[in-house]
């Protein structure tokens with residue numbers, strides 16, 4: 001029996017704890033609006049306890065060898081795989097994502113932990129060198145200390161693993177704060193991994209951002225705060241962290257452009273956008289939400305896209321594995337997305353499909369495609385974070401590039417073309433941390449993920465994440481003969 005059907009607790013120093021606070025909130029299944037658990041909210045005192053546990057564990061964990069940490073991470077991956085179906089079902093009920101998507105998240109979680117286990121053993125530094133006569137310089141790579149990891153609700157388990165994997169592999173210890181809306185799988189993960197991790201290496205404090213997140217961002221014993229979330233939360237953490245000048249790793253919002261040229265394979269574009277814009281109900285920082293298409297093929301693309309979108313099986317993921325799109329995560333997010341739609345339609349923007357809520361329990365909005373969009377409309381500027389795609393037509397490549405870059409976000413983009421020059425040249429002109437050509441939202445563990453501009457800085461996944469969660473130290477030895485000057 002897990003805690004998930006009762007009250008979710010914090011996980012500190014290797015044990016579940018109710019902590020110092022007395023406040024709990026229900027955890028809601030967004031497909032039904034009903035509570036599936038409750039979660040105890042933490043306090044600044046709980047953060048103090050968790051950081052103290054992580055600091056104590058760091059004293060030993062930092063000196064383990066890469067092989068020792070890799071062996072433990074491989075055992076962690078195995079225990080996640082063993083409990084994969086349980087975790088996928090918990091994730092689906094907590095987030096409203098289809099069970100098949102939650103299974104994909106579990107598989108990627110296992111792969112992330114396995115990748116980091118291998119990567120840490122292969123990590124290298126610059127070769128030692130002599131840059132001053134009779135001196136040898138060595139560059140050491142060290143863990144930074146206690147890392148606070150603050151995560152969002154759209155991929156609770158997978159993003160937890162994308163933090164835990166490189167943070168622990170690099171020799172740091174961790175205090176996680178999952179989203180208050182979706183704590184279920186993070187708490188379960190901590191319980192499962194406790195079988196293999198020394199006490200205090202991984203701690204979880206539940207609760208809201210303004211209290212638990214802020215306490216982590218200001219805590220003097222936290223060396224680095226890693227946040228995945230909205231721009232607003234990233235800014236709040238950056239401001240709070242400024243007082244102690246702790247390091248930051250910020251994975252923030254996105255508004256991904258999808259550039260479709262006249263020579264593109266339109267069937268592939270329609271399939272790609274239908275998947276990458278509506279998976280997870282469009283609640284994806286890399287969602288393919290902003291289609292910029294050459295005017296010569298715009299009508300054809302919209303027609304194909306509408307066919308795909310109207311064929312999506314929308315419903316409660318508990319209804320079966322055929323469900324492809326679930327609800328929005330919370331009632332607040334549902335009203336926020338409906339607000340964007342109401343304002344767009346009032347402005348004369350047209351929904352060629354969707355544009356409304358679905359008349360059923362839970363927080364469902366019909367998958368939506370918007371056209372006839374004036375320059376600078378809110379729906380092409382702001383991150384809606386819902387099942388909404390905008391389509392705008394352009395008459396030149398230059399105008400399309402300008403529109404693509406004309407956003408505060410810089411996380412990801414895609415280009416769809418059969419032209420070799422465009423495929424090679426255009427990614428260099430796009431101001432986004434990931435640019436796919438003829439695909440969207442494909443993210444293997446070996447490749448870095450992170451943004452430019454308001455999308456933040458720091459890289460998740462890949463060897464770059466190990467760099468981000470470590471520090472370099474120059475050690476210089478003077479080995480001149482002792483009597484050289486005599």
Ligand code: NAD
Nearest residue numbers: 151152153179209213214229230233236251252253254285
């Ligand atoms: P959010 O910003 O509301 O919350 C994210 C986390 O930050 C939560 O744990 C929250 O409690 C915490 N938080 C909020 N205010 C805080 C504060 N003042 N101090 C410290 N912590 C605070 O985001 P969300 O709604 O959970 O997730 C959606 C957002 O996350 C979107 O903007 C999306 O684009 C972004 N996101 C980005 C990536 C990426 O890799 N770049 C991935 C997933 C989601």
